[in-house]
Amino acid sequence: MLYRTALLFIIFSSLDHAESARILVSIFSPSFSHNVVFRPIWKELAKRGHDITLLTTDPMRDPKLKNIREIDLSGSYEIMEKYKASELLTKGKNEGKNTVKLIVDYLNALDHTADWQLEQPEVKQLIQNTSEYFDLVIVEVMNPIQMAFAERFKVPFIGITPVDAPYRIHAALGNYMHPSVYPDYFLPLIPPLSLLQRIVSCGVNWANWFLQYYTRYPAEDLIVRKHFGEGLRDLSEIEKDMSLLFIYVNPVFYQMRPVGTNTIVIGGGMHVNKPKPLPKELREFIESNENGAIYFSLGTNVKSSLMTDNMKSVIISSLGNLPYNVLWKFEDDSIQSLPKNVKIVKWAPQQDVLGHPNIKLFITQCGLMSIDEAIYNHVPMVGMPFMGDQGYNAVILEKKRLGKRVDRMNLTEEDFTKSIIEVIKNPIYKKNVVEMDMLTKDVQTTGLEKAVWWTEYCIRTNGAKHLKSPVIDTPTYQFYYLDVIGICLTVLASAIAIGLIAIRFLLGLLCRRDSKKKTE
Known part of the structure; x- marks a missing residue:
């Protein structure tokens, strides 16, 4: 009897092992939001028996997690700051710097960071160890350099992005592209576009293609060949082998384009959790004003502390005249003589703060993760976009009447205060946020369920090549x-x-x- 039990245990253990897979995940971006949003996927895959090796700039460091090996790339933040990335994003335009130059300088900082990441001992060991193997690679698509891992291990790979994918990625999957109908996500343009806007969208699109193929790819290929060897194909070719694309955007909030079967939208608050009780100091501050409180945060990449003195002055004057308490995420203690109703903190548990019933408004940079968290907690917003897709998100935010947007380049105390009071006092904004949350949650299959199912499908079908669009070769x-x-x-x-x-x-x-x- 004991022999038969042991034999059955060995058989079932072997079956479990055969059904599990070794998955290499690389989330390149030095951005907390880009990492935290996908954690539920890695945890669920690990829970289902898959072995995950995770390259991340924001490790979870949770000893309770099984089947997840984290390679710590948190030093990426120092590399980005060495090239003044936060200053470029926060105050470059306010200081009159050329937009094209700002973009190029920021992309160069990302390249230096990717180069540093591939130099790390644990990453080099992955690349150079000839006995190492994986069944699947999942890689963030914003920077294509890490796609070289799929070529190195000769396995299928899934692209993943916490915002809408750039044009080059939609092109790699054969998805519908048309700059007059679907302008790139970093342009604050919502169809129907005027003639001038269509000209701008087409011009930017063509300029971006030129920059990508004649500047970006060559520079990125040099980094790849430095670390992976000269035998690898160009990244522009590897990119076209992408099996699936996971896009983390809320399809109710975002304007989606027609996409192929191999593009899966998984957004809509997957990373959001029910709020937990706040630390005593924060809770008492938020509850101490009977009129309510405002939460103000510009995320992790844009630094409030790096804003120009003029912008800080306008904001402080505006907040000081409000009848609400304001909790402001601010990265240092440089502000002196703050108004009594304003409290600065270097970090705050954002989801828990937004979940407090006394929060009346969220002043945000309009990152998609922050918007998801506000919608989940029924908090209307005032958007102050700085970078990337934030301008586009702010336009959608205002169009759907989930809040108002302000122009940081021409910010005045009057306009800022007026926008804040309008969003808090007018019940339509709260009503629309609540309705958006209801629509977001009313789904047949959750984003997490879709992400896990399609990941395992990709493994089972060895890359789901049958889903490849013929448009790619057209x-x-x-x-x-x-x-x-x-x-x-x-x-x-x-x-x-x-x-x-x-x-x-x-x-x-x-x-x-x-x-x-x-x-x-």
């Missing part, structure tokens, strides 16, 4: 019917030309006949 001139249009125009032009020649010939005959009759 040249641009064919996709936009340029060859068909060219032939049709040629035929039409030829027919018109032949017709004109025939008419001219007939008119010539008639003229000669009339001339001959007159001569006779």
Whole structure:
């Protein structure tokens, strides 16, 4: 009996092992929000028996987690700050710096960070260990450098992004792209676009393609070959082998484009948890004003402490005149003589703060994770966008009347105060946020369930190659019917030309006949 029990245990253990997979995950971005949002996926996959190796700038460091090995890349933040990334994002435009130069400088900081990450001993060991293997790679797509891991281990890979994917990624999956209907997510443009906006969208799109193919890819390929060797294909080619794309955006909030079966939208508050009790000091401050409280945070990448003195002055004056307490996430103690109703903290448990019933408003940079958390907790917003998709998100926020947006470049005390009071006093904003939360939660399958199912599907089908769109292999001139249009125009032009020649010939005959009759 004991022998049979042991045998059954070995058999079932072997079956579990066979059904599990080794998954390498790389979340490149030095951004807490880009990492925390996907943690439920890694935990659930590990819970189901898969072995996860996670490259992350924000390790969970939870000894209770099983089947997850974390490679700590938190030093990436220091590299970004070495190249003044936070200053570029927070006050570069306010100081009059050229937008293109700001973008290029920030992208260069990201390249240096990627280079540093691949230099780390544990990462180098992954790359160089010939006995190391994985069944699947999951990689953040904002920077394509880590896609080289899929080429290194010769396995399928899934792309994942906490915002809408950039054009180059939609192109790699064969998804619908049209700058007049779906402008890139970093442009604050919502269709229908005016003629000028369509010109801007197309121009930016073309400029971005040029920058990507003639500047970005070559620079990124150099970094890849430095660490992975000269034998790897170009990143632009590896990118096209992406099996699936997970997009973490709320489809109720965001304007979605038609996508193929291999693009899965998993957003809508997957990372949001029920609020926990606040620390005593924060709770007492939030509850000490009978009118309510406001939470003010610009996220992790934009630093309130790095704003220009003029912008700080406008904000402090505005907040000091409000009849509400204001909890402001501020990274240092540099502000002196704060108004009595304003309290600064270097860090706050944002989800728990937003979940407190006394919070009346959230002043946010309009990152998608922050918006999700506000919607979940029924808190209307005032958006103050700084970077990336934040401007686009702020436009949607205002269009759907979930809040108001303010222009940080032309911020005045009057406009800022007016926006805050309007959102708190007008019940339509609270009503719309509540309705948005109801729609977000009314789904057949949660984002987490979809992400896990499709991940395992990709493993089972060895890359889900049958879902690959034929659009990927269709040249641009064919996709936009340029060859068909060219032939049709040629035929039409030829027919018109032949017709004109025939008419001219007939008119010539008639003229000669009339001339001959007159001569006779």
